[in-house]
Amino acid sequence: MGLALPCRGGDAGRPPTSLEHRMMEKHGSSCGRGSMLVISAPSGAGKSTLVRRLIALLPDLVFSVSHTTRRQREGEKEGQDYFFVTRRRFESMIAADEFIEWAEVFGHLYGTSKAQVEKILVDGRDVLLDIDVQGHQQVRKRLHDALSVFILPPSFEELKRRLTERHSDSPQDVERRLTAACQEISHWPEYDYLVVNDRLARATEALRAIVQTGRLRRQIQAERAEEICRTFGG
Ligand code: ADP
Ligand code: 5GP
Numbered sequence: 001m002g003l004a005l006p007c008r009g010g011d012a013g014r015p016p017t018s019l020e021h022r023m024m025e026k027h028g029s030s031c032g033r034g035s036m037l038v039i040s041a042p043s044g045a046g047k048s049t050l051v052r053r054l055i056a057l058l059p060d061l062v063f064s065v066s067h068t069t070r071r072q073r074e075g076e077k078e079g080q081d082y083f084f085v086t087r088r089r090f091e092s093m094i095a096a097d098e099f100i101e102w103a104e105v106f107g108h109l110y111g112t113s114k115a116q117v118e119k120i121l122v123d124g125r126d127v128l129l130d131i132d133v134q135g136h137q138q139v140r141k142r143l144h145d146a147l148s149v150f151i152l153p154p155s156f157e158e159l160k161r162r163l164t165e166r167h168s169d170s171p172q173d174v175e176r177r178l179t180a181a182c183q184e185i186s187h188w189p190e191y192d193y194l195v196v197n198d199r200l201a202r203a204t205e206a207l208r209a210i211v212q213t214g215r216l217r218r219q220i221q222a223e224r225a226e227e228i229c230r231t232f233g234g
Contacts, residue, residue: 036127044153
């Protein structure tokens with residue numbers, strides 16, 4: 001089954017929740033002192049590899065661990081890669097409005113917990129969300145300061161090669177992911193930045209530059225600027 005489009009996730013059209021209001025009122029932005037970076041890419045483009053490298057380079061950037069109903073893969077750690085939950089538990093979290101966004105991808109549910117993201121942002125750290133295009137559409141509508149990056153592979157052939165040589169999916173799964181990729185890549189214009197993952201070092205550097213430039217945005221530095229202005233007696 002391909003990606004479930006149009007959006008089957010949370011209700012992106014609804015008004016902001018109390019958490020979102022609180023974050024906006026408290027900090028003058030949806031992101032508190034920390035900021036939010038959303039990264040999306042078709043499966044196999046190298047997103048996990050890039051995210052690992054970026055997190056290792058930037059200690060104040062924290063990976064948001066999603067909840068999912070899919071099965072744990074070999075080598076994945078509970079609470080580190082995902083929180084693996086039953087569909088029933090996931091649905092009760094939806095009912096309790098515990099997600100910033102959620103979506104169904106490849107037949108499984110995935111969601112970003114509000115509590116977790118709020119904790120990271122309130123600590124003044126930046127949070128990185130590795131979510132699909134449906135999740136990004138929801139975040140975009142609710143948290144206007146979130147920065148987003150779409151990662152493209154250099155070509156279809158290279159994506160196929162990476163998926164095949166990763167040896168983590170059956171040939172049918174590879175086909176399914178390639179079919180979904182054709183749809184997913186059409187969403188790249190919805191993102192603030194585009195990074196082509198041709199060479200790993202270059203793509204990692206581009207992501208680092210995006211995070212660092214994001215930290216210099218006026219709204220992110222407002223508190224600091226006001227403190228400095230106060231020393232002028234203003
Ligand atoms: P994703 O998380 O997007 O599904 P992965 O990070 O698992 O993708 O990468 C897919 C495969 O491609 C992995 O085997 C990874 O080592 C390889 N890969 C990632 N980036 C590059 C790159 N720039 N050049 C060559 N191979 C890459
Ligand atoms: P995988 O199962 O291969 O780890 O991830 C499949 C897809 O689900 C990827 O595109 C990934 O970005 C996306 N995904 C992971 N976590 C979330 C989430 O919390 N929300 C949404 N919307 N997508 C997610």
